[in-house]
Amino acid sequence: MSNKVITERRGHLLLIGLNRADKLNALDPEMITQLSNAYTLLDRDRELRCGVLWADGRYFTSGLDLAKVIKAAPREILTPMIPRGGIDPWGTNGNVCRKPIVSAVEGPCYTAGIELLLNAQITVASDNARFTQAEISRGVFPFGGGTVRWPLAVGTQNAYLHLLMADEFDADEAYRIGLVQKRVKPGEALNAAIAIAERISQQAPLGVQATLQSVRHMQTHGAQSALSKLKMKFVRLLLSKDARRGVEAFKARRTATFEGN
Incomplete structure (x- = not known):
């Protein structure tokens, strides 16, 4: 199994990196399993107090690798993408991580990627970040918690605006509506997220x-x-x-x- 998700300990922090840059960090079944394993490590290890979710490459994530996810769906009962008893990174059908996660977004962040942010606690985005919740343009709808967490995070009408238009919007708009809590210059999102996570890890x-x-x-x-x-x-x-x-x-x-x- 290739390392499509990489982890690094820094004191009480666990850095969780999406590492499929050649495929725009599209989330395939193997990558989802590895992401679940990383969240489970963060949740269960007493020395770890906060996570930082980031991504290698020019995309944070292009969303689900739908072709591979759909192909794997019939096998989900026998070999679940979220290991039994593990943490569901989207928090919809399994255990949720009991520790906070700060996300660092550089570049485009689409569909399931936005839902990862919404199930985490704090998002730092660079000025080059772009966001799209585009499921309805593909004949489905946001099934990773987006229909529930968008309104909670940004208000119902702001949620409708982007859920129903399936439009691409920039870091300015994401910050305006509250999807993003801090904006930084390109290339600075990870360090800014780590600084926030370190401050959190100093608390009880x-x-x-x-x-x-x-x-x-x-x-x-x-x-x-x-x-x-x-x-x-x-x-x-x-x-x-x-x-x-x-x-x-x-x-x-x-x-x-x-x-x-």
Whole structure:
């Protein structure tokens, strides 16, 4: 199996690189499996606290390699693209990663690539980034979570604008509507994403994971259900060693060093 997804540890970070540049990083079944394995590593390894998703080549991704994905579909029951028990990078039919992911987009990012961003937490894009959610122009619709997460991320009407037009739009528009949280010059997206991920990794891991869990609970079950669980989550965190470390550091007017327990 070739390395269509590459990983690199940097302290508490896991860099996850799409590595099929000769095919514009089109996501074929093998690549999806490798991407799931990388997300699963990030989720399960206690030393890892944040992921950075990036891509080699001039495209972030051209989306799904539809011909290969459709061809593999009948075998999905026997040999699933998302390994059983593994993390689903799109978070639609399997386990979700409990740790945050910062995405670094250079160049075009199409269809399933946008849905990867929407299922992550923060996106940095260079000024040369381009985006298209073009499924309806191909006779299907966004089935990687786009119809649900677009409205949550950018508002319903902004979502309709790009979901129904299937148009290509630039980094200016992506930033305007909130699909992208930070814009940088071409070639700077990865370093900017790493800087954000390093800042996140300095925070209390249990607090970060509880924050992600609470936001996702709200998105899935509604605000009132999420609010009803806040007090119990807070009490559990107060009993952690990291909470004591945080309080002691605050009293001493120094930066806390957290260990994730």
